[in-house]
Amino acid sequence: MQSKYKIGLLRINLVAAAGLTAVLAASAGALEDALLLWLTTIWLGVTATQLEFSHRHPATVPWQLLPGLLLTAVLWVAPERHLTWLWAWAVLLMLPQPRWMLLLNALLATLSWALLADLLGTEQWVLAGLLLAGMMLLGLSRSLELQALRSRMRERARLVPGLPIWPGHQLHHDLQRERRRTTQERVHAELLLLRTSRWRLWPLAERLCRLTRRFEHCYRLDRRTLGVLLINRDTEQAAARRRQLLAAIEEPVTARVVALPRLGSLVRERRALAHQDTPLEVKEVVHHG
Numbered sequence: 001m002q003s004k005y006k007i008g009l010l011r012i013n014l015v016a017a018a019g020l021t022a023v024l025a026a027s028a029g030a031l032e033d034a035l036l037l038w039l040t041t042i043w044l045g046v047t048a049t050q051l052e053f054s055h056r057h058p059a060t061v062p063w064q065l066l067p068g069l070l071l072t073a074v075l076w077v078a079p080e081r082h083l084t085w086l087w088a089w090a091v092l093l094m095l096p097q098p099r100w101m102l103l104l105n106a107l108l109a110t111l112s113w114a115l116l117a118d119l120l121g122t123e124q125w126v127l128a129g130l131l132l133a134g135m136m137l138l139g140l141s142r143s144l145e146l147q148a149l150r151s152r153m154r155e156r157a158r159l160v161p162g163l164p165i166w167p168g169h170q171l172h173h174d175l176q177r178e179r180r181r182t183t184q185e186r187v188h189a190e191l192l193l194l195r196t197s198r199w200r201l202w203p204l205a206e207r208l209c210r211l212t213r214r215f216e217h218c219y220r221l222d223r224r225t226l227g228v229l230l231i232n233r234d235t236e237q238a239a240a241r242r243r244q245l246l247a248a249i250e251e252p253v254t255a256r257v258v259a260l261p262r263l264g265s266l267v268r269e270r271r272a273l274a275h276q277d278t279p280l281e282v283k284e285v286v287h288h289g
Helices: 003-026 031-049 061-077 083-092 099-114 122-156 168-185 198-211 235-249 266-274
Strands: 165-167 188-195 218-220 225-232 254-259 280-283
Touching (some): 061 099, 083 122, 099 122, 165 168, 168 188, 168 218, 168 225, 168 266, 188 235, 188 266, 198 218, 225 235, 225 266
Parallel strands (some): 165 218, 254 280
Antiparallel strands (some): 188 225
């Protein structure tokens, strides 16, 4: 099944859940209960519309925190009406989230269960806790499995569909290939490192991709640094093209150019770029006569 169909199915489920919580909100007796249910409805509805907003801009931390906080509040305000929502914690733990947030949601789930001690009898309360713990462990194992799968997929995938922007670890593999290519085909290859502000990184990356050739890839090394492998016939063509490319970027950047034969450590060159005082530094091949 293609991913777009999976996203469509997930969107339908979220919209259906939003409709259910809207019905519950409309029939709620207490104002606090109704308010929390309407907030849940809004969260589900907005999430459904934003599923494909951008893979480069994942949900912010406050937005990720909302489901757990809302679920805890609903079970605290009206536990007798929403007792079955206790099992939603197992599903919530399956969502993509940082590990610290998994721990936070596990603590909120424990708090939600503890609040039901007065509503349930001791035996039912203990049994509910054991069942909840088992279901949460299953949800947690599934979440960790999905995170590992997503990590492997990101390592093989472009960061932006349709544009040759790759994750930084891919550059380490491509450097070896391009070094062999410069030796076998006698071409000039160099690594251009660009450092800019965080909010200018992606516009710069997209512009850089459009200014480079089809076989030249761009790499996101961190939140402020891009790299691109430039291939030319010789050093003269490389210098002319480099000037043209930097002039066309029209962005305030700090640039560092290293010919591949002079590239010893990528980590060292990135560190030098971060502390570079001049807008451009070039490390060309030294030809001995």
